[in-house]
Amino acid sequence: MINIEKYWENLDVLHINRIAPRAYYIPYADETSACNHKRGKSPYYQTLNGLWKFQYVRSVKEVQDGFYDAAADVNGWDDMIVPSCWQVNGYDQNHYTNVNYPFPCDPPFVPNENPAGLYVRDFQISEQWADKEKYMVFEGVNSCMYLWVNGAFVGYSQGSRVPAEFDISPYLKAGKNRMAVMVLKWCDGTYLEDQDLWRFSGIFRDVYLLARSKNHIRDVFNRQELSEDMRQATIRCEITTTGALPVRVELKDAADQIIQEGNSLIDRSGTIELQIDEPKLWNAEQPYLYQLYVCAGDEVLLFQVGFRKIEIKDGVFLINGMPVKLKGVNRHDSHPELGQTIPMNHMIKDLILMKNHNINTVRTSHYPNDPRFLNLCNEYGFYVIDEADLECHGVFHAGDYHMLTKNPAWQRAFVDRAERMVERDKNHPSIVMWSMGNESGYDVNHIAMAAWTKSRDLSRPVHYEGIDPRHKGSADTEVIDVEGRMYSSPAYIDAYASDENSTKPMFLCEYSHAMGNGPGDLKDYWDVIYKHPKLMGGCVWEWSDHGIKTRTQDGTPFFAYGGDFGDQPNDGNFCIDGLVDPDRKPHTGLLELKKVIAPIRVKAADLRKGIITVTNLYDFQDLAHVVMTWKVEKDGRTTEMGEMNEVKAAPHQTQTVTIPYKLPELSASRYFLTVSFKLRRDTQWAAAGHEITFEQFELPVVVKKQPVIETNAKIELQQQDHSLIVEGFDFCHVFDLHDGTFTRITKHGVNMIEAPPKFTIWRAPTDNDRKIKRLWFEDNYDRAVMHVYKAEISKQSQADVEIMVDFSLGGYIKIPLLHGTAIWRIDGTGAIDLRVNVNVREGLTFLPRFGLQLTMPGGTEEVEYFGLGPHESYIDKRHSVRKGKYLMRVDDMFENYIMPQENGARYGTEWAIVSNEQGMGMRFTSNGEFSFNASHYSPEDLTLAAHDVELVKRKETIVHLDYKMSGVGSNSCGPELLERYRLDEREFQFELHIMPIFKEDES
Missing domain, CATH: 3.20.20.80 (Glycosidases)
Structure with missing residues (x-):
């Protein structure tokens, strides 16, 4: 067993021989190399990143004394890249926990079986460093470390995610040197590092040596002040040295021009002050940086300077007075x-x-x-x-x-x-x-x-x-x-x-x-x-x-979360957030x-005249850096477009803009205006044309009602046992009076359904349903099946037939969740109309959804719809989508989440067609907007799967046509779903129009 002091459970020892903390910098030989920020180009910097010898030991008590000796034989040890975390390299166990400590809460004590990682690295010291002081810097080591150089104990440190710096000059010798580090998985500091994350260990950030002159700058604090009008800046460079040292500072602007400079002989501590007139201010929108070079002896230190003032006045947070x-x-x-x-x-x-x-x-x-x-x-x-x-x-x-x-x-x-x-x-x-x-x-x-x-x-x-x-x-x-x-x-x-x-x-x-x-x-x-x-x-x-990228036994990659490695305690997929x-x-x-947080807001003023208002929500820049484009779409097809360059509203100001489009007074079509704001020029983070935000408005065109086309198409009706067969010129539908639903819907002999349509209230719980789903499960929402009390023909003529179904939805043990009456009408064109009246049981938690689920045959891969897109949307998650006509495949509707859940819905749908590649399918409309989804996974598939790789894609297409779906919220950790986003109506009515079609015949 290793013979060392047990600092890892001693609150009186946070470090041994660790240098006092200082500002981050790397010393360079000249200004040119300093401003390139390439640490490896500094003659005073030597990386120790790379291949180290490594040994993982399950308990510190098993560490053999002397492993750190300069002559210790470590040839049989493993190789480990530093920096890295040893868990992702196959040692110890990947472990995710949120709140709970992974061991008994008995501060400051940690388990006796405390795993250790032993690191050994041989390295050379340049002859040019012979007269330099040598410092070893560890940017991050989790959770504590012991350091030896050439067999001599140098020091100890804990505090995983801030640097530990040691003066190792007394321990070095000419030629080859050896460094050894023992890292413990736990120490008393672990009680202060109980963050919501995977519990990684090891030397996980950069390790390097710095060579410094005997008298050198140790620390710099660049304090700044701005005058009340922001037109004068003062920077006070508070400098700490290891001895008397002439120090020169230069402040350069972004064009590399010297703005101010100063110098002073500093012995241990001193200040050099610079005054700057009309400084360019730093903010997140316009991050203007000056470069401050601090020069002493043969070293140049570089600091980025951004002049800004942070204040709180009258309870308001201000930057540069804004x-x-x-x-x-x-x-x-x-x-x-x-x-x-x-x-x-x-x-x-x-x-x-x-x-x-x-x-x-x-x-x-x-x-x-x-x-x-x-x-x-x-x-x-x-x-x-x-x-x-x-x-x-x-x-x-x-x-x-x-x-x-x-x-x-x-x-x-x-x-x-x-x-x-x-x-x-x-x-x-x-x-x-x-x-x-x-x-x-x-x-x-x-x-x-x-x-x-x-x-x-x-x-x-x-x-x-x-x-x-x-x-x-x-x-x-x-x-x-x-x-x-x-x-x-x-x-x-x-x-x-x-x-x-x-x-x-x-x-x-x-x-x-x-x-x-x-x-x-x-x-x-x-x-x-x-x-x-x-x-x-x-x-x-x-x-x-x-998620941690890993593979299933058959080699399929997936992202793992808590518990996937047998880790206990764990918080499951709470890290997938x-x-x-x-x-x-x-x-x-x-x-x-x-x-939602876009820095430009657009509102309608008078859309008939093309007048909108544009508000600049930027704090420091006008809108001259963006271009406003616009387009008008008629039923999803662009009819006009343009670009406007005069939108230049100042920060926090509003500008009125008139867009020169033309509109008819009356039309059978719908018109939508989309306004987009895009970068005018390339930036460091995006190319010209990148969209900052958009806004969309329906234009005030009076919709001319289309005349109702009367049809003389007739139906033939026959009943075989409990099957009602309805036939017309090009269709044959079969309705099961026992089960209260269709068993067959066809056009020209092509069957459009693979399973009987059914009413459903269940959705695969989202992560944000993690609390409410307990109540859903208690009331058997996930097991709700339809019970038919009565199904009968309520109206019949040569042109149509109506079938009335009294039903309920419920699980087992408890009384039904809801009762409903559905009226199904079939006319001579093959169209199916549904009107359903629903009464939900009092006292129930709000429903996940209510709608009709259809299972369409394999090969039903094409989706065309008019609604919000192109990506998924929900009643409370729909601001990033825009109304339009979209054509995509079923797979394009799917939004993959590592933990499978409800996904891919399209809120605000006005019509949708789901068909095969040849356009044979069904068109769905309603008396209002509805939520629509098409997927190769059922809600039950998504509910049962714990990882996306567990999903087995169905050849059928599952279509959901929902009266409403409750919102998604953020209740996995946030507040309850707002009431206005819940489907908690006790009574409601839903109408659907289902038309089997061949798309080519419709166009």
């Missing part, structure tokens, strides 16, 4: 194959996707991200809520949510996490708030964190959601500047903002849970947020699904978010 809405997402470090090891291009991909979808804010949930990510946020333009690596959610189930934050023995550990975050990230203009962690109760230790943060940096507000009065306890909250909330309803935040006693701006650090098919309440939130200046916006939970899937394919929820 009230700004934070349109954000919560982002974990997450990669489907690498775990928490995030390559640079992956970070860029995330940010470009966010910019493409009008997102301007990132909350680093729930720990500081890779420091290079913040550089990217500076450049691309994002507001960042930088969050400390602190969450002790598991103590909630231990019985005392405030257990650790109220215990003074933990205060150093709490404050250490704020200190290391702030010191590392303090120079980034993108950071607009510091967050003191997540879901950890609230008491003296959080107060100490916030107090230290304010003592170090007063330029940014301090956030912590734990002061929510619902669970904060009695501790004083004045040290927290922002009223943070999670998943509060739109009504709640409206009430807060309307209360004159509410003095702080409210920030929804998490809202609108995007799990699966959702979220469905975005518009409701943003209507309220825009209504009140005190509401500063929020961050959707969350950006990405956290993002706006994009693990490989960053956007869900329709992201498209909905893009539309």
Whole structure:
């Protein structure tokens, strides 16, 4: 067993020999290499990323002493790429848990069987570094680490997601050197790292050496001030050195021109101040950056400078004097194959996707991200809520949510996490708030964190959601500047903002849970947020699904979630809750978010005259960077289009625009205007022509009613047992009077149904149905079958026949869920009309849906419809779609979710045709808009499958024609589905018109 001090359960030891935290930088030899940001080009930087020798040990007690010796034989060990997480490399177990600790909650103690990862790396030191001080930097190690160099113990550190830096100069020798690291899976710090994520371990971020002169700059804090009119800026470079050192600073603009410079002899600490007239200001819309070069000896340090002022006045959050809405997402470090090891291009991909979808804010949930990510946020333009690596959610189930934050023995550990975050990230203009962690109760230790943060940096507000009065306890909250909330309803935040006693701006650090098919309440939130200046916006939970890419036994790839690896305890698919899937394919929820938070709003003024109003919701730029295009569609076909370049409304201003289209007074057709705003020029994140947003209006054309065409077509009627056979010129339909439904619908002998149509109320529960579905199951909604009390001919003539069916839907044990009367009419053309009156049992939970389900034969692959598209839509998730005529295949209707669930519906459908490739099928219309879906999976298929790879595609096509379907909401974690989106009517009537057709004969 290894002979070491047991620091991992000692609250008095957070580190041994770790250098004090400092700002992130890499020293370069000159300005040219510094501004290229290529660390490997610096002569003072040496990466230790790459292949290490690795041994996984199930318990630290089994680690052999001396493995760290310079002469230890590690040739038989495995190879491991660093940085990486050992779980995704086949060691230990992939484990996902949300709230619960993966071991008994007995702080500060962790299991005796504490797994360890042993790392050994041989490396050379350049001769050019002979007279340099050498520092070893670990950007991220989970959860704690012991470090040896050439057999000598160097130090210890814990705190997984902030750097650990060690001076290793005394331990090095000429020629080859050896470094050894022991990483433990758990330490007392694990109690503070109980975030909702896969529990990864190892050296998961970059490792490198820095060579520094004996006297060098250790730290730089670039404090800035802006005058009241924003026309003068001051930057005070507070510089810490290891000894007396002449320091020169240069501030260059984006054109690489020196704006200001200064110098000073600094011995240990000093300040160089620069004054800038008429500074260009930084904001997320126009992220103008200056470059600050700090030069001392043979080193050049480079810092990005963005001048901006962050204030809270009268309860309103301001940036550069403007009230700004934070349109954000919560982002974990997450990669489907690498775990928490995030390559640079992956970070860029995330940010470009966010910019493409009008997102301007990132909350680093729930720990500081890779420091290079913040550089990217500076450049691309994002507001960042930088969050400390602190969450002790598991103590909630231990019985005392405030257990650790109220215990003074933990205060150093709490404050250490704020200190290391702030010191590392303090120079980034993108950071607009510091967050003191997540879901950890609230008491003296959080107060100490916030107090230290304010003592170090007063330029940014301090956030912590734990002061929510619902669970904060009695501790004083004045040290927290922002009223943070999670998943509060739109009504709640409206009430807060309307209360004159509410003095702080409210920030929804998490809202609108995007799990699966959702979220469905975005518009409701943003209507309220825009209504009140005190509401500063929020961050959707969350950006990405956290599935781990793996394979079934037959080699089929899929994304795994909690429990798929036998991990206990686990929270199942609760990690699959993002706006994009693990490989960053956007869900329709992201498209909905893009539309709802779009920075341009369009309203109709006088559509008969072509007059609309355009409101610029940008905070800092006018609309000159976009082009407005428009088109008019007649029954889904474009008749006119144009482009308007004069739309240039200033920020927060509205402009009236007249579009020169022509409309008839009267028409049998429907006309729709679509207005689109697109980028005028290429940007860093999108090409010219990228659509920012759109709006659509139905134009005020009086619809001329089509004359009813009388037909002399007759029917022949015969009954064989309980089968009623209705025949006409080119059709033969069979209705079963016993079962109260059709068994055959044909045209020219082609059968259109594979199974009898049936009324249904069941949908495969969405992730956001995870709470309400318990009530649905209790009342047997999923087992509701039709009972026919009576089916008989109620009217008959040579031209048509009507069949009345009295029925109920119900499961077992309990009384029926609803009763209904259906009138089926068949006329001489073969058309089928349905009118159904429904009475729902009192006291029931709202229905998932009500409608008719048809099963059409194999080969029925073509879908044409007029309604909202091109992607799925629901009553509360339909702002990103537009009315039009769409032609697609059944597979195109399907929206894949890692956990199968209800998907692919088209809200607001006016007519739909489902047919084979030759156009043989059925046309569906109603007396109003209806919800429509066509799929190769039944609701039962989707309900039973736990993963998308378990779905077996049917050759038949399942068609749903719904009177209504309840909304999707965000109740997997958010508030209950709003009442106006529920199908909770006690009585309703639904009409359908079903016409077997051959499309070619119809055109």
